[in-house]
Amino acid sequence: MVSEEEGKILIRLARKSIESYVKNKSLIDIPEDTPETLKENMGVFTTLNKNGMLRGCIGYPEPIKPLINALVEVAVSAAVNDPRFPPVSESELDDLEIEVSVLTKPELIEVEKPEQYMDKIKIGEDGLIIERGPYRGLLLPQVAVELGWNVEEFLYNTCVKAGLTADCWLFKDVKIYKFSSQIFNE
Structure with a gap:
């Protein structure tokens, strides 16, 4: 999928995107020297932590647009549009730890x-998406590991x-998808 060096590019770009938007309300331009791999359509999530606690997490589970473009969007969204948190303030920027997860197709x-x-389902390898009617939920592979869940708890x-x-995973009309991810941290 993505090399370690490309992962470092994604992390730097996520931080630059967040800082630009929080400070100036502007989206950054996609670098012209972006490696071709990062121009492929891939799913991606950006997770923000502050002092070891979740501060925002937004992403695209499906490969609907070029990874580099999707990353810029989800990095900014994780900082200012996660409905669970107030928007990140400029004073918080130095305290954020950024994680980027590049996903395989569900x-x-x-x-x-x-x-x-x-x-x-393999804990530590698989992330999950559960769908039933209009409802849909996603948890990244690292969540089950971080919280010490077994497969049933993950479901x-x-x-x-x-x-x-x-217990909705036991119902016949539920669809469950799995995916894997590559995780890059600052």
């Missing part, structure tokens, strides 16, 4: 019985994130 997990999900919490009951 893949539908097909099972005959819901219990089979237990064997098809429960992804259902809750979607605004559904914790």
Whole structure:
């Protein structure tokens, strides 16, 4: 997917995007020397932490636009549009730790019985998307590891994130997708 050097470019660009928007309300231009890999359509999330606590997280789970363009958008959105938090202020910029997750295309997990999900989801490797009707929830692969969840807890919490009951993953009309991600940190 993305090399370590390209990951460093993404992190620097995420920080530059956030700082430019918070300070000047302007989006940065995409660098002309962007590596070709970063121009491919890929899903991406930007996670902001402050003092070890979540401060914002927004992304595109689907590969709907070039990675570099999507990154600029989600970095700014994580800073100023995450509905769980007030917009990041200029005084907070130095305290932010930025994480960029580049995602593979989500893949539908097909099972005959819901219990089979237990064997098809790998903690630490897979992120999850759960859909039922108009509801949709996503958790990145690192969340289950950071919180020490097993597969069942990961499924429960992804259902809750979607605004559904914790056991919705057992219902026949639920779609569950998995994806993997490459994680880059400052």
